[in-house]
Amino acid sequence: MVVNFLLGVVKLIGGIVGSSFALIADSVNSIGDVVTTVIVLFALRVAQQPPDDEHPYGHTRAEAIAASNVALLVIVSAVFVAWEAFQRMGSAHAIPASWTLWIAGSNVVIKEALYQYKVRIGRRTNSAAIIANAWDHRSDALCSLAVLLGLGAIRLGGESLMWADEVASLVVAAAIIWSGAQLFRSSASELMDVQADPDFIQEIHDASLTVSGVKEVETLWVRKSGLEYFADIHIEVDPEMTVAEGHRIGHRVKDHLLDKFPTLRDVLVHLEPHGHCEEEKPSGNSPY
Missing domain, CATH: 1.20.1510.10 (Cation efflux protein transmembrane domain)
Structure with a gap:
């Protein structure tokens, strides 16, 4: 200046x-x-x-x-x-x-x-x-x-x-x-919440799959806000497990991502039953 x-x-x-x-x-x-x-x-x-x-x-x-x-x-x-x-x-x-x-x-x-x-x-x-x-x-x-x-x-x-x-x-x-x-x-x-860089999204996707209990990543949205990012992720888990077990997996995913990527401010995790029919997926969702 x-x-x-x-x-x-x-x-x-x-x-x-x-x-x-x-x-x-x-x-x-x-x-x-x-x-x-x-x-x-x-x-x-x-x-x-x-x-x-x-x-x-x-x-x-x-x-x-x-x-x-x-x-x-x-x-x-x-x-x-x-x-x-x-x-x-x-x-x-x-x-x-x-x-x-x-x-x-x-x-x-x-x-x-x-x-x-x-x-x-x-x-x-x-x-x-x-x-x-x-x-x-x-x-x-x-x-x-x-x-x-x-x-x-x-x-x-x-x-x-x-x-x-x-x-x-x-x-x-x-x-x-x-x-x-x-x-x-x-x-x-x-x-306007444009999707983040594809390479960064791929890194988050791959890191999520390393968490025990995560079968697949269905949807991943990442938006930049200032110096940080916010992520919304839908993970697929075993449909037979209890709500409490699924809840623990969701928290492990969030904690793992926040620890691995310092620029992530927050991660919102949504659970989906693994192997459910395509028509059951919410409209408008697309893979990361």
Whole structure:
């Protein structure tokens, strides 16, 4: 957050003093990152609060809600930048100073380093918001590269290539819109309880079958909520066993899965008699 703020201020001052709207557009991107980081930090804090009477499933969806709102904010800022760039297209203005190239080049290196750092954290914690924020850094690095190329073209071509500054600004805006759209898509999918990654589901399925008494896994639904997952599993057991025996098997399955997969917040286990007819299965259920 501090790095983004400093970059935003430097690029804003550099763009105004050095007569580069592309740098000003890039500064809007960095300052917007400061706002999004604050939102993500707040959302992660809310998401870690324990369940209460009003939220028995916890507050983990705060992360996806924050991510979707961040995406909309990112897209709106990009539209503003694009509109300003279109208005400046073809108008006469001063050639950007040579030192603006150093600002753009330094920003490429810093933003790429931030991406590499944050994407490792996002993958380790399985946080959609952090991974999305990391890719925002990567898109920022590409934006700064476009600014660098645009400024370089102007310095080499002079007034005949003055339009390169506005083109670089439009490239920045397009990259921001693309990043925002991808972020909104992923966060919206999480809010709609999309099925988890097939490999993760297969691991849960195979782990369930290792529990003594489980004959088959009939249905397995796994949804992501914030940094964690919730699983609904239908297991088949011997139809002749007592309710108490089946209950114990269900608890063993739940305990085993929660112990084996730390990202699972809760597992709801439903028992089915092994070998029952297909027409007896609830409609709409499908194997994991």
